[in-house]
Amino acid sequence: MSDILLRIENLRISFGKDDRRVAAVNGVSLEVGSGEVVGLVGESGSGKSLTCRSVIRLLPPGGEMTANRVLFEGVDVQSLDRDALRAHRAHNVGMIFQDPFSCLDPTKRIGEQIAETLRVNVGLDREAAKVQALSLLEDVGISSPERRYLAYPHELSGGMRQRVMIAIAVATKPKLLIADEATTALDVTTQAQILDLIVRLRREIGMSVLLVSHDFGVIAQVCDRVAVMYGGYVVEFGPVADICNRPQHPYTRALLDSIPTIESAGQRIRRDGIPGQPPSLGEIEQGCPFVNRCSYASDACRTLELSMREVGPGHTSACPVTIGSGS
Amino acid sequence: MLNYLARRVGSSVIQLLGLALLSFTLIHLVPGNPVRTMLGGRASPQQVHQVSEALGLTRPLINQFLGFLGHLLTGNFGQSFTFSQGIGSLISQRLLPSVMLILFGTLVALLIGVPLAVVGALRSDRPIDHGIRIFTTVSFAMPTFWSGLVLALIFALKLNWLPVSGYTPGFVGIVRSLTLPAIALGLSLLAVIVRTLRSSVRHVLSLEYVEAAQARGFSTPRILFKHVMRNAIMPTATVLAVNVGFLIGGTVVLEQVFQIPGLGTLLFQAVQQRDYPLVETLAVLSGAVVVLLNLSTDIMQGIVDPRVRLGGKSV
Numbered sequence A: 001m002s003d004i005l006l007r008i009e010n011l012r013i014s015f016g017k018d019d020r021r022v023a024a025v026n027g028v029s030l031e032v033g034s035g036e037v038v039g040l041v042g043e044s045g046s047g048k049s050l051t052c053r054s055v056i057r058l059l060p061p062g063g064e065m066t067a068n069r070v071l072f073e074g075v076d077v078q079s080l081d082r083d084a085l086r087a088h089r090a091h092n093v094g095m096i097f098q099d100p101f102s103c104l105d106p107t108k109r110i111g112e113q114i115a116e117t118l119r120v121n122v123g124l125d126r127e128a129a130k131v132q133a134l135s136l137l138e139d140v141g142i143s144s145p146e147r148r149y150l151a152y153p154h155e156l157s158g159g160m161r162q163r164v165m166i167a168i169a170v171a172t173k174p175k176l177l178i179a180d181e182a183t184t185a186l187d188v189t190t191q192a193q194i195l196d197l198i199v200r201l202r203r204e205i206g207m208s209v210l211l212v213s214h215d216f217g218v219i220a221q222v223c224d225r226v227a228v229m230y231g232g233y234v235v236e237f238g239p240v241a242d243i244c245n246r247p248q249h250p251y252t253r254a255l256l257d258s259i260p261t262i263e264s265a266g267q268r269i270r271r272d273g274i275p276g277q278p279p280s281l282g283e284i285e286q287g288c289p290f291v292n293r294c295s296y297a298s299d300a301c302r303t304l305e306l307s308m309r310e311v312g313p314g315h316t317s318a319c320p321v322t323i324g325s326g327s
Numbered sequence B: 001m002l003n004y005l006a007r008r009v010g011s012s013v014i015q016l017l018g019l020a021l022l023s024f025t026l027i028h029l030v031p032g033n034p035v036r037t038m039l040g041g042r043a044s045p046q047q048v049h050q051v052s053e054a055l056g057l058t059r060p061l062i063n064q065f066l067g068f069l070g071h072l073l074t075g076n077f078g079q080s081f082t083f084s085q086g087i088g089s090l091i092s093q094r095l096l097p098s099v100m101l102i103l104f105g106t107l108v109a110l111l112i113g114v115p116l117a118v119v120g121a122l123r124s125d126r127p128i129d130h131g132i133r134i135f136t137t138v139s140f141a142m143p144t145f146w147s148g149l150v151l152a153l154i155f156a157l158k159l160n161w162l163p164v165s166g167y168t169p170g171f172v173g174i175v176r177s178l179t180l181p182a183i184a185l186g187l188s189l190l191a192v193i194v195r196t197l198r199s200s201v202r203h204v205l206s207l208e209y210v211e212a213a214q215a216r217g218f219s220t221p222r223i224l225f226k227h228v229m230r231n232a233i234m235p236t237a238t239v240l241a242v243n244v245g246f247l248i249g250g251t252v253v254l255e256q257v258f259q260i261p262g263l264g265t266l267l268f269q270a271v272q273q274r275d276y277p278l279v280e281t282l283a284v285l286s287g288a289v290v291v292l293l294n295l296s297t298d299i300m301q302g303i304v305d306p307r308v309r310l311g312g313k314s315v
């Protein structure tokens, strides 16, 4: 964790026409050390995916990003020209998305899709690409790869397809793997297997991982550090154990409280979650975005200037209130 | 899959039977008598009766229709009234120019239409997209005979680059004689190709696997040609197959304008002469082409898109 691989400073992403632009990501700062697994957690709509996409500058149409810096190995991603950006996407960052089905070309055999990545991005010839693709299929835990090589996406289960996506993402041995809700669409058992796979590949390839989830349980299992996002802001950032044991932001605490617990009957029971709705885009002009759902809120929260405050070693929070430990 | 194919083939046969009945009825309903047209105004009633009897026109209509079906089924198509020739050999003589005109016209439409559709999809709702839409709408609105005449006026009469009309055999001759009518035909087909392809390319571009390919650092041309086109082409192929009937109609007019000795001119003459069996056979055969093309695009769909292939085994 000595070197910093990725450092995002004051990232803003906005949508809409000139005078009606609203920010979906609002001054996010974040860092990922080399070899580190950093989690990004928060309810849906908090800006996790957009933050991930800024790393490869792949925003949805209409989205505009500004940042003081988005440094990847010391180079600002914002300054890359078209070819350099393509090379950055091809070699530095591998990305897996939530829905492994819609991310594969439905008309091409999955083996060919892996081989295509190897031919185009690594420069292997047809033969070598096929051999390498087969061994990648094996690496990601797909049995009888020769047969699966010829399968079309719709012939595979969700877990299998996600393994294929992972094979494609790590085909170029990237320095950073971004997994955006990569396990959300899968059942619990498959979810655990895919997480194990990601962790194993990280070790083997020596890459860093930016792992997005709205499930703190998943984050707590595999991450070194975690950034908690809410309403386009990072509200708390720090070592995962620290944050789990001593959450400093009321939102983090609420999120931790809503982790599913296992009852004696073996049933998964989700507590009611956090009461209320996250703010909609452009709703917050000033103050803390969590104020309407926060049990610690005071009038001062509506006008306060959001800034990260050191609350422990390497642990920062955007809330000026100090909460006692434990939950 | 086999079951599905059998049903499709069955319905195609029924469509063709219906078409045979329709064309038979229509040509018999059109005023005018083939024998009088053939013999001229001065023929006596006895002569007319004699010839009518020889041609089988005195039989009950139902027998005539069954005779026509019999000819279709055996594939010898019978004799033409006006050309003292078998219909089969007549058609095979006239087939090449028409087929070449349709292929050439489609090629022109694709050569112009595919790039326009892709540009329109990539720059949708920008000025260039609107410009393309206006151009294709205008080209669609122009009647083929009119655009044919304008083209002939400019490129044949004014610039002298190509022949005004007529048809010369041989590869160079065919290309030179068919260029202008093929452009006219292609222009009439352009709008439907551009509209269909643009909207399916736009749709595919919005899908997540395109984004995933971008995230992999693939170039835009690679994404377009290796991933998007393959997934976007099928609706356009279907529309093309449906429009073959429209193209055949276009060739009838254009062959007249450019005096090309193809099936279109043959049909025109046959209708003028009330050459019943020839008109009927041409109608059914061109219908068969349309029906067969539609059937084959359905089958092609299964080849291009593995999800359509029914009964695919799970791996």
Ligand SMILES: Nc1ncnc2c1ncn2[C@@H]1O[C@H](COP(=O)(O)OP(=O)(O)O)[C@@H](O)[C@H]1O
Pocket: A015, A024, A025, A042, A043, A044, A045, A046, A047, A048, A049, A050, A051, A060, A061, A062, A063, A281
């Ligand atoms: N294409 C888009 N157009 C307009 N707004 C968008 C678009 N994509 C995302 N947003 C806005 O940005 C917010 C954050 O999106 P996202 O990063 O996808 O959230 P998350 O991944 O945390 O669920 C969304 O709530 C939405 O309001």
Ligand SMILES: [Mg+2]
Pocket: A045, A048, A049, A180, A181
């Ligand atoms: Mg998301």
